[in-house]
Amino acid sequence: MIDRMISISRQLRRDLTVAEKALWHELRDRRLSGIKFRRQFPIDKFIVDFVCLEARLTIELDGPVHKGREYQDALRSRIIRSHGFMERRYRNDDVLDRLPWVLEDIRQAVERQM
Numbered sequence: 001m002i003d004r005m006i007s008i009s010r011q012l013r014r015d016l017t018v019a020e021k022a023l024w025h026e027l028r029d030r031r032l033s034g035i036k037f038r039r040q041f042p043i044d045k046f047i048v049d050f051v052c053l054e055a056r057l058t059i060e061l062d063g064p065v066h067k068g069r070e071y072q073d074a075l076r077s078r079i080i081r082s083h084g085f086m087e088r089r090y091r092n093d094d095v096l097d098r099l100p101w102v103l104e105d106i107r108q109a110v111e112r113q114m
Contacts, residue, residue: 019061019092020049026103033107044079048087055113056085059106063092086113 016024020039027037027050041051043058050059058080062073077087088109090102 017061017063017092019063019095022099023050023059023061023095023102026099027106032103033110035107035110043083043085046076046080048080048085051085052110052113055110057106057109057113058085058087060087060089061092061095062089 016039024039026032027035027039030036035052036054037050037052037059039050041048041058043051048058049061051057060073073089077089080087086109088106090105095102
């Protein structure tokens with residue numbers, strides 16, 4: 001199971017969506033206020049888009065594939081929260097059209113968690 005999760009995580013890192021690439025460009029190398037983020041990180045049986053382990057904060061980007069999956073996403077969120085993480089969700093459109101707002105929201109969420 002662990003080997004499979006690692007393999008899937010690696011594949012997802014290679015196949016980032018446009019919105020994930022845009023956000024990762026701003027989060028990588030501690031570019032956002034010196035905060036360390038990882039991408040495509042396994043938690044339980046899920047792989048979160050981005051995580052700040054120090055602040056126990058996950059970031060999920062929702063694209064068209066999430067439409068009609070509200071129940072599954074809510075269940076996933078509950079499981080991730082049960083591991084002590086807070087989750088922030090953004091639509092791909094928000095990342096692409098309102099990136100400064102998304103970054104500020106993430107920064108404030110990390111601040112609240114520390």
